[in-house]
């Protein structure tokens with residue numbers, strides 16, 4: 173009897189749990205399944221779009237990338253602040269550069285809650301050394317070759333280009349660069365170090381919670397601000413004859429204590445280098461987190477006129493636009509802007525830059541790439557040198573996931589779509605809405621004298637690294653367009 177009821181109870185229990193599992197499955201699958209199917213469909217369509225312009229079997233394109241390079245130490249930002257005993261401040265504040273630990277707390281508290289990327293110069297060697305020492309001791313820290321130029325160069329070499337890289341590296345850094353990269357620049361004993369404070373979405377620091385994954389970078393460079401490799405780079409450029417010249421890393425000059433006239437002289441020299449570039453050679457300039465208005469003014473006058481392609485993120489776009497409109501630097505913008513907002517800003521930037529350059533003899537701007545967390549957007553002039561815009565936008569989008577998740581294979585269970593099911597092409601009333609089609613996720617259309625392409629990003633949900641994301645994404649997009 174006892175045994176019998178035990179067995180039936182057990183059976184009953186088994187049947188019940190089986191029913192519960194079934195029920196749970198029944199309730200859960202439809203929603204989850206639809207999402208998964210959608211994600212898989214978008215992924216396979218993006219991969220197909222990327223393959224459409226595959227570079228295999230072609231000659232390796234030649235790309236020259238300047239300037240600078242460093243060693244990145246990547247740490248968990250909050251863990252580092254905890255380790256050095258930095259208490260969360262109740263006074264978030266923007267500082268152009270960091271002089272002491274209180275300013276570091278205020279500056280971090282300013283960018284961390286919205287999850288906005290930023291990069292600041294530390295004008296206090298003692299403080300910077302302390303931070304680096306603490307990072308060295310922090311479990312889970314990672315080291316890698318960093319700086320915009322080496323990351324872009326590395327990505328392009330990986331994607332099949334031969335690269336000339338302008339930067340000053342130590343011999344051991346030189347050894348870890350790809351065999352397809354030739355370095356122009358003098359060797360240094362002590363490379364510059366950049367400290368990358370990464371944080372995931374939902375991280376907390378005292379009363380602050382980060383809305384999205386991002387990073388806060390501090391550095392105290394000695395070599396990079398002087399574009400020390402420029403002379404050697406310029407000489408080797410003649411012989412290298414690249415199809416594309418890429419300039420990045422100039423934010424290392426931001427708020428650096430140059431002597432009077434020093435920065436302008438360096439940028440004048442760069443301007444001469446750019447203007448001597450053959451017209452058949454495309455020139456791309458990668459924007460960055462600039463807050464130094466003097467430097468931004470020099471860039472507008474001396475560097476932008478030499479570029480026919482620009483790349484930037486959702487913070488850098490409104491910042492540059494504000495300056496072109498004659499306004500101030502914008503330090504913090506919406507980290508999750510809508511497609512319509514970004515496209516309107518891109519149209520205006522494209523128009524303003526081209527107006528300026530028509531008046532001053534600068535190169536026409538024919539390509540504009542904006543990378544955001546949720547989507548990639550490009551504007552490319554019809555009939556210009558840049559090909560495969562649709563595939564390049566798809567590749568940029570895939571690279572965003574590959575980089576942030578830290579894996580070349582995209583795992584849909586570590587990805588989500590945050591772009592809406594349709595988007596408006598402009599904030600102007602009565603603007604067209606474009607649905608996000610799973611089978612054709614990259615939307616391209618013509619306007620004025622250019623083509624616009626927008627692709628959703630499969631946002632990585634298990635973040636390995638955000639730093640270097642923009643560089644990897646921009647470089648991947650460029651590779652298919654040369």
Ligand SMILES: *[C@@H]1O[C@H](CO)[C@@H](O)[C@H](O)[C@H]1NC(C)=O
Pocket residue numbers: 271272273296298299302
């Ligand atoms: C630089 O940082 C150190 C260490 O945090 C601090 O003791 C010093 O007061 C700082 N110097 C200035 C000028 O703020």
Ligand SMILES: *[C@@H]1O[C@H](CO)[C@@H](O)[C@H](O)[C@H]1NC(C)=O
Pocket residue numbers: 499500
């Ligand atoms: C620009 O910013 C400075 C200081 O941040 C401020 O004094 C000035 O009024 C601003 N100018 C404009 C045009 O907003």
Ligand SMILES: CC(=O)N[C@H]1CO[C@H](CO)[C@@H](O)[C@@H]1O
Pocket residue numbers: 322323324325326327330574575576578579636637640644
């Ligand atoms: C995390 C990641 O995938 N980043 C890539 C960015 O590009 C460099 C090339 O310089 C790769 O080494 C990184 O893996």
